[in-house]
Amino acid sequence: MRSNREEKYETWVPRTKLGKMVLEGQISSMEELFMEGLKIREPEIVNTLLPNLQEEVLDIGLVQKQTDAGEKSQFRAIVVVGNRDGYIGIASGKASQVRGAIEKAAVNARLHITPVRRGCGSWECGCGKHHSMPFQVSGECGGVEIVLIPGPRGLGTVASGTAKIILGLAGVKDCWTKSYGSTRTIPSFSFAVFDALKKTYQLVTPGDWVR
Numbered sequence: 772m773r774s775n776r777e778e779k780y781e782t783w784v785p786r787t788k789l790g791k792m793v794l795e796g797q798i799s800s801m802e803e804l805f806m807e808g809l810k811i812r813e814p815e816i817v818n819t820l821l822p823n824l825q826e827e828v829l830d831i832g833l834v835q836k837q838t839d840a841g842e843k844s845q846f847r848a849i850v851v852v853g854n855r856d857g858y859i860g861i862a863s864g865k866a867s868q869v870r871g872a873i874e875k876a877a878v879n880a881r882l883h884i885t886p887v888r889r890g891c892g893s894w895e896c897g898c899g900k901h902h903s904m905p906f907q908v909s910g911e912c913g914g915v916e917i918v919l920i921p922g923p924r925g926l927g928t929v930a931s932g933t934a935k936i937i938l939g940l941a942g943v944k945d946c947w948t949k950s951y952g953s954t955r956t957i958p959s960f961s962f963a964v965f966d967a968l969k970k971t972y973q974l975v976t977p978g979d980w981v982r
């Protein structure tokens with residue numbers, strides 16, 4: 772069954788130059804887009820370039836917002852999107868209804884999608900395939916820290932439920948994790964994992980210089 776959201780995307784009329792280029796096929800991969808350093812302002816760009824994108828709601832909570840009329844409760848959803856092959860995005864969205872919060876978070880997650888570098892950084896394995904992390908990375912958010920450690924093939928993701936979902940959608944099949952701080956706070960924990968995954972492209976390794 773098709774969701775309403777998918778139907779909406781089918782009648783996409785791009786509002787940005789980049790959107791037009793993607794729709795017309797002048798840009799046909801996410802790699803091109805990131806190589807050029809182009810900023811994604813329409814979620815449909817991501818849906819077009821990553822047709823296998825999957826989406827999961829990680830958390831829904833109530834947050835208080837101060838308005839002129841006093842305090843108002845809003846729902847805040849945390850949504851992760853990924854193609855299980857090197858692309859991941861996580862974001863939050865707030866609205867007075869749960870459904871609206873999820874929709875906003877799903878759009879924001881697409882706008883924040885980022886490539887994840889994978890590899891075989893495990894000394895026990897050394898297969899050279901892209902099943903794990905290329906090296907150890909850590910991420911932090913709101914006092915929560917997570918360390919992603921390369922693991923051998925067949926290990927699986929040794930992680931909590933939330934981290935397992937995120938790593939799976941990113942396409943990381945095998946890795947160990949260590950976490951510190953209030954790891955049960957799902958929003959902070961999720962963004963800490965996202966931060967660690969983003970660092971796989973921020974860190975330059977000696978191998979990059981040789982290439």
Ligand SMILES: [Zn+2]
Pocket residue numbers: 891892893896897898899900902923924
């Ligand atoms: Zn390996």
